[in-house]
Amino acid sequence: MNRLTARFRSLPIRARLSMLVAAAVAFAVAAVSVTCWFIVQGKLYDQLESDLTKQQRGPAVYQIVSNAIAECSEAPQDANSFRTNYGQAVTLDGRICLLPGATGEVKVSQSDKNLIKAGDTRTLYFRNGTDNEGNALRVMTQVLPTNTDTYVGLVTAVPLKGTQDTLKDLALILLLVSGVGVIGAGAAGLAVARAGLRPVDKLTEAVEHVARTEDLSVRIPVEEESDDEIARLSRSFNSMTSSLASSRELQQQLIADAGHELRTPLTSLRTNIELLTRSEETGRPIPTADRKALLASVKAQVTELASLIGDLQELSRSEGQHGERVQIVALQDTVEAALRRARLRGPELTITADVQPWFVRAEPSALERAIVNILDNAVKFSPEGGKIEVALERGVLTVRDHGPGIPEDELPHVFDRFWRSPSARALPGSGLGLSIVARTVRQAGGDVTLARANGGGTLATVRLPGAPTTPPDIR
Secondary structure (H helix, E strand, C coil): CHHHHHHHHHCCHHHHHHHHHHHHHHHHHHHHHHHHHHHHHHHHHHHHHHHHHHHCCCHHHHHHHHHHHHHCCCCCCCCCCCCCCEEEEECCCCCEEECCCCCECECCCHHHHHHHHHCCCCCEEEEEEEECCCCEEEEEEEEEECCCCCEEEEEEEEECHHHHHHHHHHHHHHHHHHHHHHHHHHHHHHHHHHHHHHHHHHHHHHHHHHHHHCCCCCCCCCCCCCCCHHHHHHHHHHHHHHHHHHHHHHHHHHHHHHHHHHHHHHHHHHHHHHHHHHHHHHCCCCCHHHHHHHHHHHHHHHHHHHHHHHHHHHHHCCHHHHHCCCEEEEHHHHHHHHHHHHHHHCCCCEEEEEECCCEEEECHHHHHHHHHHHHHHHHHHCCCCCEEEEEEECCEEEEECCCCCCCHHHHHHCCCCCCCCHHHCCCCCCCCHHHHHHHHHHHCCCEEEEEECCCCCEEEEEECCCCCCCCCCCC
16 A cells, blocks of 8 residues: 555656546546446345236135135136236245236245244235246245235235346446546646646746756746736745846845955055065165054955954844844844944943833844944044934934935935945944944834934934833843
8 A cells, every 4th residue: 555655656747636636536536436336236126016906906805815726726717817927826825826827937936935924914025036037036925814814925026137137337437438538537627736736847847947057037927916826936936046046146246345345455465465575575774654554454455354344244244143042132222332332432422321121032132233333423523522312212212413414315324234434434434334333223123214314413313112021130
């Protein structure tokens, strides 16, 4: 059984569907055919039994039976002869007396004898039997009273050959019709399977094409109004390939942008190191002030490279990696920690904060880094002795600086990777900070915007939804 199941599962889907349809139709046709055959058989037997019952009605029957018993088959045939080729009287002692006109003798069964002994005159007993020559008969037995207060059995029968021939012909016809129906059902099932699985074939070809060529531009045509399983599968495949293509494009763009951004600090770093190396090789020392400037530049470039690599690692993390570290975070504590770092980086600035409690679901380290990036931008672009205003109320974090602000035409690009304002390209940074901010806030279910503030400067606004529950240790 397990081997057959394994072989069935190894067949193509078309073959399995065709076999299942053929099997279902075969079962239904067989059930209908058998039911039809038995119904016809019952109707034919009912007709035979009705004919036998009609022949035994009337007072003449009792007279014929009485004469037959009295003379025991020696009475002459007359107008009152019985209307069947099989008719006989059976006495209590088992003696058989043929009725006038009978041409054959029915074999008496034990059931007939028991019915006669019981004297049940109200029961008509029907059965299949044979005559002395083995011909099939439909037999009816009826118990009749006699003038001597005893009982006699009247056994009559009609041949079954015609009925059996009819049933055989019917069985042959049903068998042929069933066979044609099963074959037709199998062919129809195969045709339906081919038509129904044609979209699956297209999907399979598309998947094989993508696996072979890595061409993610392949799309499967789907009818807009269709909403069946195949259509949903096709739409899902198209959506998947679109996402993969977009991801690949972003990855390639990220690599290209990263290469471009790394080229400048690496070139500068190599130049400074070559100057220091050449000085050592030629024995011509570099002036102390210049040497210190070169080393400071090397240190700054290494720091910039480390920051850029850290930003790239942050952007390269998948959404699944992000989801594994999400937890309920006290946003006010994260903002306070970011404020402490911002005050160290801009000691000459005045940073005010009004922070109210708020809890969010986010990755703690990523959320703190995003807020630090926002504050770093405010510190970077604030004039010396300037003021930065920070507020957190009901999940809305605002950071306002009083720097030069962002031009209107540059606002749509501030969250793009590696994008830097022309006026800020001389300042340190990789152009990834705000991109990381946007991604982190989006992963936490919120949104972030930058706008020009009234009176000058920039206003950064972060909106984060509250967590459904708060940690049990926070009162």
